[in-house]
Amino acid sequence: MRPAVNFAYAGGLLATGLADVTDDPAALDSRGWWAVVVTYEGEVTCARFDDVRPARHPGGVWRAPGEWASSLDEARYVAGVERIRDAIADGIVYQANLCRVLSAPLADGADIAGLGARLARGNPAPYAMTLRVPGLEVACASPELYLRRDGDVVESRPIKGTGRTAADLLPKDEAENIMIVDLVRNDLGRVAETGSVRVPGLCELEEHPGLVHLVSTVRARVTRGGWPGLLAATFPPGSVTGAPKSSALALLDELEPVPRGPYCGAVGWVDADSRRGALAVGIRSFWAVDGVLRFGTGAGITWGSDPRGEWRETELKAARLLEVASGERAQDLDERGTARR
Template sequence: MSDMKDAFAHVGGVLATGLAEVTGDPAALDSRGWWAVVVTYEGEVTCARFTEVRRAPHPTGRWSGAAGWSSSLNEAGYVAGVRRIRAEIADGVVYQANLCRVLSAPLPREHDIAGLGARLAVGNPAPYAMTLRLPGLGVASASPELYLSRAGEVVESRPIKGTGRTAADLLPKDHAENVMIVDLVRNDLGRVAVPGSVEVPALCALEEHPGLVHLVSTVRARLAPGAGWPELLAVTFPPGSVTGAPKSSALALLEELEPVPRGPYCGAVGWVDADSGRGALAVGIRTFWTADGLVRFGTGAGVTWGSDPHGEWRETELKAARLLAVAGEGGNGEGLDQR
């Protein structure tokens, strides 16, 4: 892994270098300077302040391709989990839950995270893509989903629920699921917003991304006086689109069903410019991370009463396929062990 002088972040066409400090305190995001941010699904915060920030192309690096992927849940285990969630829905415990699995593979022989990020930028461009190299941690994200953006007192979230190869693949359950999560996000933001300021400018809008389509909604609010990034994270994290509703019940159920931590997957990745009061954190989906000699990648699907268990497994495969191909040996993504 890199040392301090090799650290960088690339996001939104901006390259940040000159790592000055790393902290786990989100209050730093309301202080000064430009920060790269990673928050794991389990709530571990990494804020890295960089001193040199400029428009620049994505850095290059060597990535020889990952192979030999294994999954934290095989198809039988995942299908059983979906059936358990449907049973909990029938009992009124949850209305929806997002069941995930984490894929892992040995780091390839040449494994500069800049190289993987550059591959993603070409093979799977995404509106909230980010590559980050810190001592002990590498992240390469092709996230299409905005968790939280902030421009002064205005905050916005754009939850995704509903995925298919084409618009014709989207089902009534996808629309219902999206509306459920929009209600959850509205309620979360309402806890730190000026009363009456929460609005939904777009509901279930269709967005096209490489290889698939999504239903995306927009929730907007004005922050109450005295509220900042720590307060925002406290009431909205983990993102509702990757947990479920009600969130507290879904979190407890998913902790039972998922055998390994999600890490940065389903957490938050992005940037904050404390000097200008602006920032954008994406939901950590379509995201690779490297640590402890492994590269990991997560995939999941939202489960409702209308879910078909094997259909949800296939959705996790659809979401993963293109990204694993980009990261794979020769760019072909071979070697996923799903037994």
């Protein structure tokens, strides 16, 4: 199935008939079904569609991009990890998530719907979304829930701790997860009913294609602010910034040479009529702008981090997604989650 020129696909729903695009998150409390992308830097795109129906992911032509380049090479990334460890020693931060952005020329005729369909087959994810609206194309295969809202109840499921298997996880992964849970609890507490913030799941093991993660659940009853207030209190997501968040953001701004864009922002949907929605943390995400395809990857840094080990974690997180985007067929992916070479 070929998609409309403008479309969104999320949660088994295909949205067409673009009716409105705005940068005002207050629209998410109005009416209709909205696709939402918020860049890490805070640029908001809310796109309302009139026709939303269950469907299979639309198809499209996809061609492998050109050679990938990284905003940080291994030496600069390792130096950045050491800088964060120095900041931890100085008491400036407890943890920070250092990221790099990969970029490659977009092939002529490549269709973001085709990439989204490839990701759906080769790297299925619970919070995947594909979107094309004027000026923005995103194919996201995120496993991480930033915010799920059902009426007044809001839930976040931060991920901290990644390995190929459970045996790869380290003590620092659990410590890092707990730090971020505390941060998310504090963020939600700013707009939640007093005493309603709960942690029903802590450091639970969750399996995804080629990876395992430690995932926690934080839940609260929100009493004020609507979507604008909720975003203002919690954005950017704590799992991709650090703790304390304000200090981590300032440090990362010094270390990361290019904007993250939709990567580490928010990607998802909101049904304003039913007061429901689900926004993913924009990890495992590709976005295309001005003929360039981009993809981000990163790792959480603590005092116990091994700098080269953290670089290898960024490679592990990127490997499967880049293989899918580079044209590997889903049936060629082996049981370890990597492509046969």
